[in-house]
Amino acid sequence: MTTAELSKTRQAKKEAILKTATQVFSEEGFLNVNMQRIINACGISRGGIYLYFQSVDELFIEVIRSRSVRQFDLIRQELKDKPDFDKVLTDYLTDHKKRLLGLSQGKPSLLRAMYEYSFTHNTEADRRLKQKQVNATRATVQSLLNLGAEQGKLASDQVRLLAEELMLLIEGMNVLALTGELQEIQIDRQFQQFERQFDLIN
Amino acid sequence: MTTAELSKTRQAKKEAILKTATQVFSEEGFLNVNMQRIINACGISRGGIYLYFQSVDELFIEVIRSRSVRQFDLIRQELKDKPDFDKVLTDYLTDHKKRLLGLSQGKPSLLRAMYEYSFTHNTEADRRLKQKQVNATRATVQSLLNLGAEQGKLASDQVRLLAEELMLLIEGMNVLALTGELQEIQIDRQFQQFERQFDLIN
Amino acid sequence: MTTAELSKTRQAKKEAILKTATQVFSEEGFLNVNMQRIINACGISRGGIYLYFQSVDELFIEVIRSRSVRQFDLIRQELKDKPDFDKVLTDYLTDHKKRLLGLSQGKPSLLRAMYEYSFTHNTEADRRLKQKQVNATRATVQSLLNLGAEQGKLASDQVRLLAEELMLLIEGMNVLALTGELQEIQIDRQFQQFERQFDLIN
Amino acid sequence: MTTAELSKTRQAKKEAILKTATQVFSEEGFLNVNMQRIINACGISRGGIYLYFQSVDELFIEVIRSRSVRQFDLIRQELKDKPDFDKVLTDYLTDHKKRLLGLSQGKPSLLRAMYEYSFTHNTEADRRLKQKQVNATRATVQSLLNLGAEQGKLASDQVRLLAEELMLLIEGMNVLALTGELQEIQIDRQFQQFERQFDLIN
DNA sequence: AATGAATGAGCCTTCATTCAT
DNA sequence: TATGAATGAAGGCTCATTCAT
Numbered sequence: 001m002t003t004a005e006l007s008k009t010r011q012a013k014k015e016a017i018l019k020t021a022t023q024v025f026s027e028e029g030f031l032n033v034n035m036q037r038i039i040n041a042c043g044i045s046r047g048g049i050y051l052y053f054q055s056v057d058e059l060f061i062e063v064i065r066s067r068s069v070r071q072f073d074l075i076r077q078e079l080k081d082k083p084d085f086d087k088v089l090t091d092y093l094t095d096h097k098k099r100l101l102g103l104s105q106g107k108p109s110l111l112r113a114m115y116e117y118s119f120t121h122n123t124e125a126d127r128r129l130k131q132k133q134v135n136a137t138r139a140t141v142q143s144l145l146n147l148g149a150e151q152g153k154l155a156s157d158q159v160r161l162l163a164e165e166l167m168l169l170i171e172g173m174n175v176l177a178l179t180g181e182l183q184e185i186q187i188d189r190q191f192q193q194f195e196r197q198f199d200l201i202n
Numbered sequence: 203m204t205t206a207e208l209s210k211t212r213q214a215k216k217e218a219i220l221k222t223a224t225q226v227f228s229e230e231g232f233l234n235v236n237m238q239r240i241i242n243a244c245g246i247s248r249g250g251i252y253l254y255f256q257s258v259d260e261l262f263i264e265v266i267r268s269r270s271v272r273q274f275d276l277i278r279q280e281l282k283d284k285p286d287f288d289k290v291l292t293d294y295l296t297d298h299k300k301r302l303l304g305l306s307q308g309k310p311s312l313l314r315a316m317y318e319y320s321f322t323h324n325t326e327a328d329r330r331l332k333q334k335q336v337n338a339t340r341a342t343v344q345s346l347l348n349l350g351a352e353q354g355k356l357a358s359d360q361v362r363l364l365a366e367e368l369m370l371l372i373e374g375m376n377v378l379a380l381t382g383e384l385q386e387i388q389i390d391r392q393f394q395q396f397e398r399q400f401d402l403i404n
Numbered sequence: 405m406t407t408a409e410l411s412k413t414r415q416a417k418k419e420a421i422l423k424t425a426t427q428v429f430s431e432e433g434f435l436n437v438n439m440q441r442i443i444n445a446c447g448i449s450r451g452g453i454y455l456y457f458q459s460v461d462e463l464f465i466e467v468i469r470s471r472s473v474r475q476f477d478l479i480r481q482e483l484k485d486k487p488d489f490d491k492v493l494t495d496y497l498t499d500h501k502k503r504l505l506g507l508s509q510g511k512p513s514l515l516r517a518m519y520e521y522s523f524t525h526n527t528e529a530d531r532r533l534k535q536k537q538v539n540a541t542r543a544t545v546q547s548l549l550n551l552g553a554e555q556g557k558l559a560s561d562q563v564r565l566l567a568e569e570l571m572l573l574i575e576g577m578n579v580l581a582l583t584g585e586l587q588e589i590q591i592d593r594q595f596q597q598f599e600r601q602f603d604l605i606n
Numbered sequence: 607m608t609t610a611e612l613s614k615t616r617q618a619k620k621e622a623i624l625k626t627a628t629q630v631f632s633e634e635g636f637l638n639v640n641m642q643r644i645i646n647a648c649g650i651s652r653g654g655i656y657l658y659f660q661s662v663d664e665l666f667i668e669v670i671r672s673r674s675v676r677q678f679d680l681i682r683q684e685l686k687d688k689p690d691f692d693k694v695l696t697d698y699l700t701d702h703k704k705r706l707l708g709l710s711q712g713k714p715s716l717l718r719a720m721y722e723y724s725f726t727h728n729t730e731a732d733r734r735l736k737q738k739q740v741n742a743t744r745a746t747v748q749s750l751l752n753l754g755a756e757q758g759k760l761a762s763d764q765v766r767l768l769a770e771e772l773m774l775l776i777e778g779m780n781v782l783a784l785t786g787e788l789q790e791i792q793i794d795r796q797f798q799q800f801e802r803q804f805d806l807i808n
Numbered sequence: 809a810a811t812g813a814a815t816g817a818g819c820c821t822t823c824a825t826t827c828a829t
Numbered sequence: 830t831a832t833g834a835a836t837g838a839a840g841g842c843t844c845a846t847t848c849a850t
Contacts, residue, residue, distance in 0.1 A: 010834085031233070031322045034819060045836045050821075116321045118381040119314060120233055130381045161391055168392060171377050172370030179320050179332040189363050190370065212809090237845060247811045249847080258845070414813085435637070435726045438840060449815045454842075520725045522785040523718060524637055534785045565795055572796060575781050576774030583724050583736040593767055594774060616830090641824060651832045653826080662824070 014052050015066075017042050022063050026108035030060060030116035060117060061129060067110060068136060075140045085148040089198075092144060093191045096170060100187055103177035112178050134167075141166050153198050166194060216254045217268075219244050224265050228310035232262060232318035262319055263331060269312060270338050277342045287350040291400070294346060295393045298372060302389055305379035314380055336369070343368050355400050368396060418456050419470075421446050426467050430512035434464060434520035464521060465533060471514060472540060479544045489552040493602075496548060497595045500574060504591055507581035516582050538571075545570050557602050570598060620658045621672075623648050628669050632714035636666060636722035666723055667735060673716060674742050681746045691754040695804075698750060699797045702776060706793055709783035718784055740773070747772050759804050772800060 020042045024033055035056055039049055053059040078088070103109055118130045141163040149156045169190055176182040222244045226235055237258060241248055255261040280290070305311055320332045343365040351358045371392055378384035424446045428437055439460055443453055457463040482492070507513055522534045545567040553560045573594055580586040626648045630639055641662060645652055659665040684694070709715055724736045747769040755762045775796055782788040 013834085029321060031318075035821095036819075046820095047822075047837065048835050051834065055820090112321060115317070115377070119317050119321070120231075122382070127382050131383060134378070134383050161395060164388055165371075165392060165395065168371050168374030168378070169367070171374030172372070173374075175317075175373050175377055176336065176370070179336070180329050181333055181336050186366055190367060193363060193367065236843085248845095249812065250810050252846075253809065417813085433725060435722075439842095440840075451816065451843075452814050455813065459841090516725060519721070519781070523721050523725070524635075526786070531786050535787060538782070538785075538787050565799060568792055569775075569796060569799065572775050572778030572782070573771070575778035576776070579721075579777050579781055580740065580774070583740070584733050585737055585740050590770055594771060597767060597771065640822085652824095653833065654831055656825075657830065 010052075017044070017049070017052055017059075018063055018066055021059055022067065022110065023108070025060060025063060025113040026110050028113075030056075030113035031120065033060075033113075057117075057121070060113065063110070064114065064117075064129065064133070068133065071136070075143070079143050079147060082147065082150075085144075085151045085153050086198075088144060088147065089195065093195070096173075097184075097187050097191065100173050100177045100182060101184060103174070104180060104182050106180075111174055115175070115178065137170075138163060138167055148198065162197070169194065212254075219246065219251065219254055219261075220265055220268050223261055224269065224312065225310075227262065227265055227315040228312050230315075232315040233322070235315075259319075259323070262315070266312070266316060266319075266331060266335070270335060273338065277345070281345050281349060284349065284352075287346075287353045287355050288400075290346060290349065291397065295397070298375075299386075299389050299393065302375050302379045302384060303386060305376070306382065306384050313376060317377075317380065339372070340365060340369050350400065364399070371396065414456075421448070421453070421456055421463075422467055422470055425463055426471065426514065427512070429464060429467060429517040430514050432517075434517040435524065437464075437517075461525070464517065468514070468518065468521075468533065468537070472537065475540070479547070483547050483551060486551070486554075489548075489555045489557050490602075492548060492551065493599065497599070500577075501588075501591050501595065504577050504581045504586060505588060507578070508584060508586050510584075515578060519579075519582065541574075542567060542571055552602065566601070573598065616658075623650065623655065623658055623665075624669055624672050627665055628673065628716065629714075631666065631669055631719040632716050634719075636719040637726070639719075663723075663727070666719070667731075670716070670720060670723075670735060670739070674739060678742055678746070681749070685749050685753060688753065688756075691750075691757045691759050692804075694750060694753065695801065699801070702779075703790075703793050703797065706779050706783045706788060707790060709780070710786065710788050717780060721781075721784065743776070744769060744773050754804065768803070775800065 017038075021038050024037055024041050028037065033056060035046075035049060038056070038059065039046055042049070049059075053062070099109075103111065114130075114133065118126070142159055145154065145159045145163050146156075148154050149159055154162065173182055173187065173190070176186075219240075223240050226240055226243050230239065235258075237248070237251070240258075240261070241251060244251065251261070255264065301311070305313065316332075316335065320328070344361060347356065347361045347365050348358075350356050351361055356364065375384055375389060375392070378388075421442075425442050428441055428445050432441065437460060439450075439453060442460070442463065443450060446453070453463075457466070503513070507515065518534075518537065522530070546563060549558065549563045549567055550560075552558050553563055558566065577586055577591065577594070580590075623644075627644050630644055630647050634643065639662075641652070641655070644662075644665070645655060648655065655665070659668065705715070709717060720736075720739065724732070748765060751760065751765045751769050752762075754760050755765055760768065779788055779793060779796070782792075
């Protein structure tokens with residue numbers, strides 16, 4: 001086997017572990033996960049996991065990073081074609097609604113793990129990780145609203161305010177959904193209210 | 203000493219422990235606190251604390267409960283005198299702003315501990331605890347907005363929607379503040395925007 | 405139980421552990437001993453030992469310290485009565501001979517443990533510990549030879565040189581004895597040679 | 607490649623490993639060395655080294671053996687030419703002095719590794735290894751002193767006694783040097799004293 | 809009621825050696 | 830021969846909770 005092939009194998013194994021770990025973190029959150037659980041899930045040995053990741057933290061960070069990239073790519077793709085703002089917004093909110101309802105019903109999601117990690121890790125590097133996440137969401141919402149501004153659905157100087165409002169609403173809903181407190185009607189009400197702001201303008 | 207006096211002593215001791223534990227949890231969160239810290243802070247023995255609380259979890263739950271009651275009392279008191287809605291709302295938002303800025307700067311608060319606890323405890327009883335917290339906030343906001351409705355500052359059927367919106371904004375800001383992502387300008391913008399809704403009506 | 409009684413109990417327990425640990429270190433040396441062995445020997449629990457000693461190193465240091473004190477006291481006592489130098493020297497060398505033969509035959513002794521510790525620990529504190537040991541031996545030998553000088557068996561300015569010579573001989577024999585290379589005849593030859601130096605003078 | 611050439615290659619590789627491992631053990635002692643360090647230093651693979659040596663212990667034993675042979679060869683060479691005893695003795699002691707001072711200052715040497723190994727390994731084979739070392743030193747010193755006897759500098763029946771004395775002094779100094787307790791003046795005093803014995807005879 | 813010593817489960821990490829390729 | 834991924838035993842440490850006094 002050549003070096004290239006070997007490192008290919010290594011990379012593949014690493015990704016396999018990341019994939020399995022993503023499952024585990026999604027189902028169990030961050031704080032309830034220890035190396036043992038990952039080891040069991042991966043069918044790897046106690047020592048084996050350390051060949052790829054030095055700690056649960058390092059593993060988790062890579063899980064988050066690899067996922068962020070994918071998420072970001074998806075959204076950017078959608079907005080490229082300059083579709084109708086009303087439709088995109090509705091789609092976007094609908095996606096979030098689905099996601100939030102899933103969360104409420106205890107559907108596995110990395111979100112819980114991410115919050116657990118954020119709350120309990122405060123090094124500079126950790127904060128940058130969280131910041132990156134928040135910035136990614138903010139950027140997405142702003143791109144979306146910029147599209148709206150381009151299509152004359154809102155004033156440009158409103159973009160930032162509205163982006164933040166939506167971001168905070170979603171953040172709040174995330175938390176309520178994770179603690180099982182969010183009902184469909186609440187999501188609908190808030191999202192309708194948010195969408196109505198654009199109708200009022202026109 | 204009579205039985206009554208004894209149980210009075212017992213109650214007093216219990217409350218003293220709760221008070222001290224509240225300090226500890228506020229400063230250190232939930233996950234960083236171990237029995238040793240609480241024992242040291244309370245000047246009680248390792249075994250002694252179990253005479254009052256069956257476990258760390260039970261102790262924490264009582265800390266949260268006792269605080270909720272106090273918070274709820276305070277607000278109810280303020281609203282009793284039917285003060286001017288605009289002023290009460292402004293005060294309320296200003297209080298939250300102060301609190302959020304404190305959180306951002308790492309000022310002690312039970313909120314981090316509460317989140318840490320919620321994320322790591324998922325029994326039915328634990329969920330009810332969080333529910334109670336959310337309901338208390340919701341109830342407070344609704345009481346406040348009901349005052350506004352009474353004073354003709356908003357329609358009665360808007361109360362629930364707006365209460366939820368504010369609650370979600372605050373919840374979202376809590377999370378951002380705790381993970382170090384919230385800036386004063388963001389708080390201002392969102393609260394101003396929220397207040398403006400009442401101006402528009404009149 | 406009063407505080408004094410409690411700490412008496414604690415001290416007694418600590419000393420019991422030290423005593424057992426001394427046995428273990430004597431039989432197994434330092435490097436082959438881990439907490440588990442001490443735990444097994446003491447009939448204490450895994451966590452229990454940490455109530456008294458933070459690590460094997462700390463435990464070992466206390467073993468050595470407590471023993472040094474005892475050794476030093478013994479020697480000082482003997483020399484107080486100003487006995488006949490020739491006899492004391494002969495006794496001293498005979499004691500060492502017995503000890504060395506014991507070592508050769510694998511009789512338990514802390515010496516092996518002490519060497520193992522010294523070779524593998526080089527912090528300032530560790531060096532001071534070893535220094536203390538060496539100084540104690542040197543001081544003993546010098547006291548003995550000073551007695552000889554007082555009794556006109558050797559010149560005062562020879563004390564240091566001879567003390568060092570004896571110390572180094574003994575150190576060398578220790579090592580050979582520990583690795584099973586020292587025979588009785590060798591000890592006899594060297595000690596006789598050492599004693600002969602005093603006969604020559606007179 | 608013929609079988610002979612192959613095994614030549616094999617032998618060369620083995621010696622290359624031994625040479626590198628000697629460096630590593632000299633710098634780090636025995637207990638601080640793990641396979642990883644040797645592997646890194648040799649540029650060989652984790653599994654590869656086991657094609658040449660069955661275990662770390664075996665590798666170390668061969669390191670010691672190969673060095674002994676070399677040492678022994680050197681000395682034997684020097685004595686072949688029947689040089690002047692006084693000079694050879696002085697040279698020999700000067701060499702040891704240099705070596706001991708180097709040890710005191712932490713200069714790399716296999717000696718520490720050898721002691722660490724000896725103290726932690728007590729099989730019959732291990733003891734024989736140490737025995738061989740001691741015997742080699744003894745033989746060297748005896749050869750040297752025999753030269754002196756031939757040149758009339760000491761009586762033949764004194765050779766064994768003096769050889770042992772010197773061996774023990776050196777062994778003692780080794781230990782003190784390794785634990786950082788030996789000073790130059792001590793070496794000088796003892797070696798001068800040792801040399802003076804020959805002056806007295808003549 | 810109160811103490812604090814004792815327990816033991818739980819988690820982490822390292823490393824010599826093996827084994828499939 | 831050569832590789833390096835994988836193994837798993839071994840040891841370390843912490844801490845909530847129990848229990849004898």
